[in-house]
Amino acid sequence: MNKRDLRTILLVEDSLADAEMAIDALREAKLANPVVHVEDGVECLDWLHRRGRFAGRAEDEPAVILLDIKMPRMDGLEVLQELRSEEKWKRLPVVILSSSREESDLARSWNLGVNAYVLKPVDVDQFFKAVQTLGHFWAVLNQRPDGE
Amino acid sequence: MIERIGLRWRLVGLLAAVLVIVALPYVVTRSSVEDALNSRDWVTHTADVKASVYRLDAILRSGEAATYALVSGAEDTPEIDERVRYPRETVPGILASLRVMLHDNADQLTRLAAIDAIASGRMALAGQAIERLKAGDRQGALASMQDAQRMFPMRAKVKELLDEESQLLNLRREQAQSLASNNRLVLLVAALAQIALLGIVVMVSERQIAIRLAAESRVAEAVVRSQLIVQAVREPIALLDGDLRTLLVNTAFAELYGFDPDDGGNRRLDEIGHGAWSDTALLQRLTDVVARDRELWDYELTQRTVDGVDRFVVINARRIQQPDSVSPALLLTVSDITARALVEQKVTELNRQLEGKVEQVSDVNRELEAFSYSVSHDLRAPLRHISGFATKLESHLGDRADDRVRHYVDVIGSSSRRMAQLIDDLLVFSRLGRGALRLQPVDMQSLVEEARSLAEPDVGQRHVDWRIAPLPIVVGDENMLRTVWQNLIGNAVKYTARRERASIEVGVDRTAVGDYEFYVRDNGAGFDMQYASKLFGVFQRLHRASEFPGNGIGLANVRRIIARHGGRTWAEGEIDQGAIFHFSLPASDLPAARTGDA
CATH class of the missing domain: 3.30.450.20 (PAS domain)
Incomplete structure (x- = not known):
């Protein structure tokens, strides 16, 4: 297993319950990748830029960001917009994982260049399955050029 | 204007006619008078000529008679001597005056010249006779006198001249008479014309007066009318x-x-x-x-x-x-404008109120939108957590969880799912009311076929007798109309579940104004018409979920979609006999709709 396979899965989620279920699901998926949970958009950018309380972390590009939309301080769409405006993060895989099936949210996400938009299923089995599928796909199956 | 010009020319014409008719008799009369004077002059002239000629003749004869008397031996008296001398003294004057009188007539002048020669000859011979008598030659004197009688016959010439003069007079008289008769005719015609003119003038005046009177009476009527109007207004x-x-x-x-x-x-x-x-x-x-x-x-x-x-x-x-x-x-x-002003005030007031209401409505709409968003996003998360953590609880308990625990967890899970479904349905319903209609030509036939194949799995082992009439292409939002057919046909399949031989009929009628009226008829469970008003309400159901599953949002969606297309929805049914669901779509012009779409 090389270094690239062990890239972090960054989970941006303000709901601790959702985060716990997602982390459970990923753990059950037996993925080797570390899972990092941050609670809003500001923390997400702090983590990416290794600043604030993440200033000392080791350099690491996440395999995928699982991004909630509705969050305090800075919501998911703002994060997405910020990332897509920076050369460094332009091609970073971002998956929106949201309860919103509002047409406006979908349209804005895709216009901002999201890689996937997944609706959080209410059914717990489906939720687990969805998160595990995402983790497996982005952390294991998906290939990216070196140096990114 | 043109009428005025016409009138002016008519007047000019009339004036000219009057002038001609009045002036002509004057001219004619004047010429008649002149002619009459002329002819009197001519008569006088002729009489003068005649008198002079007769006088000439008489003087000559008197002189010759006196000479004859002397020749015959009469005594030489002063009276006779005077008579003998008189012709020589007067005849040249008379002839001169005759020449003046006859100067314009060459023939008469010729005749006068002949008379002059005769008179001169006779007077010369009479003078010769006197000379011879004085010489004592009585015989010679008599011969001279006889010579005068013989050589210078006077009577014929005088008669010729006088006849000619009489003839001329007659001729002039005839001419004058003919002219006078012409003039009389002209005068008669002129008199008749004057009478006619007078008649015309009288007639025209009568007519003008009548017209004027009529106009005056019209003016008077108009004045009365306008006064009436002014007073009545x-x-x-x-x-x-x-x-x-x-x-x-x-x-x-x-x-x-x-x-x-x-x-x-x-x-x-x-x-x-x-x-x-x-x-x-x-x-x-x-x-x-x-x-x-x-x-x-x-x-x-x-x-x-x-x-x-x-x-x-x-x-x-x-x-x-x-x-x-x-x-x-x-x-x-x-x-x-008191009434109008009051109404305007009222309208302004109402408008203000209405604006307030509109503001309120948009506030409500904004709140509703925020609410639906919040429902969409926030309400589902706790449900997920409830079912998720119930599952976690079950797995945490592991072997310690008995059947009862598992049943409870199942109920928690299914209730969560049901609530999530209700939320989703409600959101769909809400979106149907808010989203824009994407109008385009929609083939109803293919939508019905699609809905039918979607419902087929629910038919199962039963036999369904499908009767689908040819359906038109309408203008509408294709996705929304698809939802309509899926709901109606899905319902028909669902509510005929207990029929061994189900019958589902889809058709369309056209109203007098061209609206389409679609219907779906089935022979299923039907419903009690008493509750027909509840059919299309949100989450309203006429059957128990244990009989027929469902949450009562389908027909509410149908009604909302059809209402947004400007149509109506209604249903008829009878318990255990089946139901018929109708919806109408207003007539629309396809090309126009295409333009609107583009």
Whole structure:
């Protein structure tokens, strides 16, 4: 297993319950990748830029960001917009994982260049399955050029 | 204008005719008189000529007779001597005067010359006879006299001249008579023409007078009519002079300002209606209208009229030129807009209220949107957590979880799922009301086929007798209409579940105005018409979920979609006999719809 396979899965989620279920699901998926949970958009950018309380972390590009939309301080769409405006993060895989099936949210996400938009299923089995599928796909199956 | 010119030319023509008819007799009469004078002159002339010739003849004869007497031996008396000398003294004068009289007639002059020669010859021979007598040759003297008789016959020439003169006179008389008869004819014709002219003049005058009388009577009628109109019109009208004194007021004006309409003349405007016209600005404006020809348009004013009511009035005034006076007058109309003003006030008030309501509605809409978003996003998360953590609880308990625990967890899970479904349905319903319609031509036939194949799995082992009529292409939102058919056909399949042989019929009718009326008829469970009004309500159900699954949102969606397309939805049914669901879509022009789509 090389270094690239062990890239972090960054989970941006303000709901601790959702985060716990997602982390459970990923753990059950037996993925080797570390899972990092941050609670809003500001923390997400702090983590990416290794600043604030993440200033000392080791350099690491996440395999995928699982991004909630509705969050305090800075919501998911703002994060997405910020990332897509920076050369460094332009091609970073971002998956929106949201309860919103509002047409406006979908349209804005895709216009901002999201890689996937997944609706959080209410059914717990489906939720687990969805998160595990995402983790497996982005952390294991998906290939990216070196140096990114 | 053209009529005036015609009239002028007619007048000129008439004048010319009159001139000709009156002048011609004058000219003719004058020429007749001249002719008559001329012919009298001619008669005189002829008489003069005759007299002179006769005198000449008589003088010559008298001289010769005296000479004969002397030759015959009569005594030489002074009287005879005078008679012998007289021809020589007078004849040349008479001949000279005759030559003057006959100077314009060469023939007569010739004859006169012959007479002159004869007279001269005879007088010479008479002189010779006297000479011979004096010489004592009585015989010689007699011979000279006889020679004179023989050589110079006078009577024939004189007769010739006189006859010619008489003939000329006759000729002139005839000419004069013919001319006179012509003149009489002309005079007769002229007299007749004058009589005719007089007749025409009388006739034309009669006609003119009749026309004039008719016109005057028309004018009088028009005046009466316009007076009636002015008096009858409900709008107060007044005619004022330059000093703003009334010349004429109509009944409405007099009534509004409280005086007798028959006694409405010569009142000062500002003394009318107990101060209703005391507004100095208005009075100034009215004075300007009449003095400087400035119009006054829609001057709004509040007047307390004689009935004690404050009225909103609109004043209009303009200067008019009176037909019977040089000084201009002022036409004043008063429009009572009290009712209108009150209505306008009311409308403004209502509009303000309405704007408030609209504001409220948009507030509500915004809140609703925020609410739906919140429902969509926030309400589902706890449900997920409830079912998720119930599952976690079950797995945490592991072997310690008995059947009862598992049942509870199942119920928690299914309730969560059901609630999530309800939330989703509600959101769909809400979105159907909010989203924009994407109008385009929609093939109803293929939508029905699609809905039918989607419902087929629910048919199972049963037999369904499908009867689908040819359906038109309509204009609408394809996705929404798809939802309509899926709901109606899905319902038909669902509610015929207990029929071994189900019958589902889809068709369309066209109304007189071209609207489409689609229907889906089944022979399923039907419903009690008593509850028909609840059919299309949100989450309203007429059957228990254990009989027929469902949450009662489908028909609410159908109604909302059809309403947004401008159509209607209704249903008929009977318990255990089946139901028929109708919806209508307004007639629409396909090309126009395509344009609208583009």
